[in-house]
Amino acid sequence: MIQAVVFDLDGVLIDTEPVWEEVRRGLVAESGGTWLPDAQTRLMGMSTGEWSRYLAEDLGVGGTPEEVAAEVLRRMAARYETALPLIPGAVEAVRRIGAEYRLAVASSSARVLIDHVLAAAGITALFETTVSTEEVPRGKPAPDAYLTAASRLGLAPERCAAVEDSSNGLRSASAAGLAVVAIPQPAYPPAGDALMLADSLLTSLAELTPELIASLRD
Known part of the structure; x- marks a missing residue:
């Protein structure tokens, strides 16, 4: 699970x-x-x-x-x-998922930007750990960031799900062994081969629910 x-x-x-x-x-x-x-x-x-x-x-x-x-x-x-360009429903989605699951971040952003965004959005405390690709040997599409996040949580990658949008992010999470939820951005659509790695394809954060996460590997 x-x-x-x-x-x-x-x-x-x-x-x-x-x-x-x-x-x-x-x-x-x-x-x-x-x-x-x-x-x-x-x-x-x-x-x-x-x-x-x-x-x-x-x-x-x-x-x-x-x-x-x-x-x-x-x-x-x-x-x-x-201006902090939060995607509509982002904070609500994090709180909704965090009510039932442990949370982490695995981002290609620099540490200073990750910390600034989470603090400005008021959701820092909801995440047990955050990983910047600055802190691992290789960036996405290599699996390093997701493997590190799972390790810091003390979980096998297979016990974690990733929420991603880009080709390299989808490849990274899949290579690490996580279940993968894809929420593509229309302006930057992922490649078809990367999208095929997703276990679930959503159109917006509004569709990201605890029930959806539970269905990934039940």
Whole structure:
């Protein structure tokens, strides 16, 4: 039986993929680099170290990956201070699931952004643990973040469910052995092969219920 639910952050609880794209694309343009057609798809799920290196070396931003990461995170934090783009029903869904299941986060966002979002939404205390891909060897689609979340909960991955939206996130959770709930964002639809890894496909957080989680591996 499922005993815990591990939420992704970007694209599941907050609608920040457009913000990430705007901030990174803007930095690439300002630096005289080239934004490649598949850049956003490739970036989704990368750890901070991975995406900052990609921007610095492959997209032509220049500077060290550490400098690129610091600038992007500074701009993201500033945007969050202006407006936190919570997805409708996000807080309600977390509280609804948390009433019956243990909760964790496994996110590609930097630690500082994860903590800021959860605190601003007033839901920090609902999560037993949160994992940033900064803290594991590999970002999504590798399973590291989800394996670490399950380990910190003291559970086998098979006793956990993941809530994801992106191709790399779905691949990561599936590779780790979690049951997978997909709630795709229409603007950034996951690849068909990644979507096939999901145990359940929902159209919104309103459909995410304890009964749905219980049905995944009953």
